[in-house]
Amino acid sequence: MKISVVKIENLTVHEHHLDILYSADKFNFSTKIFYHDVSFSGLISKYSQPFIQKIAAHIALFEGMKLCSLFPQFYDISNIAEYLEPPVIDLFVQIYQGVFGQHWYENNITDYQQPEIIYSQELGVSQPLAILDENETILAGCGGGKDSIVAMKMLEAANIDFASMQYSHSVYGKADFQHELISQVVEDLQPNNKHQISIFDDFTDFPFLQLYFSQNSGITAPETPVSIFESLILMLDKGYKYLCLAHEKSANTGNLFWDEIGKEVNHQWGKGLEAEEILDQFIQNHLITNFKYFSILQPIYDYRIFQNFSQYPEFITKTHSCNIKKPWCKKCPKCAYVWLGMMAFSQQNLVNEVFENNLFDDEDLLPTFRQMVGLGEHTPFECIGEIEESRLLMKRCLERGLTGKALDMFTEEILSKSKINWQKIEDKYNYVYATEHAIPDWIFERIKELF
Secondary structure, three states, rough: OOOEEEEEEEEEEEOOOEEEEEEEOEEEEEEEEOOOOOOOHHHHHOEEEEEEHHHHHHHHHHHHHHHHHHHHOOEOOOHHHHHHOOOOHHEEEEEEEHOOHHHHHHHOOOOOOOOOEEEEOOOOOOOOOOOOOOEEEEEEEEOHHHHHHHHHHHHOOOOOOEEEEEEEHHHHHHHHHHHHHHHHHHOOOOOOEEEEEEEEHHHHOOOOHHHHHHHOOOOOOOOOHHHHHHHHHHHHHHOOEEEEEEEOOOOOOOOOEOOOOOOEOOOOOHHHHHHHHHHHHHHHHHOOOOEEEEEEOOOOOOOHHHHHHHHHHHHHHOOOOOOOOOOOOOOOOHHHHHHHHHHHHHHHHHHHHOOOOOHOOHHHHHHHHHHOOOOOOOOOOOOOHHHHHHHHHHHHHHHOOOOOHHHHHHHHHHOOOOOOOOOHHHHHOOOOOHHHHOOOOOHHHHHHHOO
């Protein structure tokens, strides 16, 4: 079965949520985005109906990208075209090609660049506005993982006011459960406000793909880029002009270079500095003039983030990062990697309390650990560090007296190679890259000693 046209059928702005209807040929899907403390009627009276509809249209456009996992020939945006501007088409293509490299690779697709975007009415024009009642409070995303915690603790230590933003998605399970997990983290931090977004999506939540497109490797979504657009609603409503996420320097490195298409495949592209700068510039030029998006952890690698996280043992039993089954499935690359990093630096008894088993001895995870340290065709398609970074963490685990089959493998196949310059590797991953980021100067000056 092939899909010809993915289409945005309808976009409705309700009092507290957006309701977006999509079709993929004869199939229909919906995405609902709830803002727990936003009144859209209040937003419209503050900014105008066309402007809020414009922001919603950009959200609908990028939320619909997940349906392009079906490799449609066309993406019909006619029903929201009047609220979009021509440059957004180029942005869509950039985001699609950056995010979907992994999807092409997994499906061995070498002759598909993106769907052709079609519309039956003229696109609108760029008419950016400024956030009203702006303030210096940073809107800080919190997913409940180590990165969010380290980022917000840095803001606290620098006495920079911040509000937390957390969101749930139906692909990760029950919304209330997800918010409860993240709230357990946020309650030990000091935001001056807390915001929640809940996304319900039946394309990702239902068994549609398995039943109708079983040969397809899965659904890919531009999760970080679309979340940037979704955050704009909160920023307009509350007067926040700074959006801070916690993406590390490791996100800039791909999993492999795919010779057949002549480009790097990077699972984390949407989190990297290139995507960050593209999105920031687009929003400033075409939507919100006084907007600024940056990652506060972009100057450092995971190796240093795990060290910083170890200063906060009270969060070990509360943090979660698994994308399969929250809080931890203990079987996926993300769980294995977080275990590795925590065991390298944090209090081992607390990490053991969470994971219960020695993941280094899990036979199912041995291939994953091999990929992490460069003994596979590519690193696992997850949000994890670079090959030498994982090697450095494993070496540190050995130095801390840990044991297990994965560490035996590492000792035999990696550590025995005497030509490895471990000091040079550690110098790279333990360094603060003070110029390779997009953090506003006034913020960087206050946090630079905290990395």
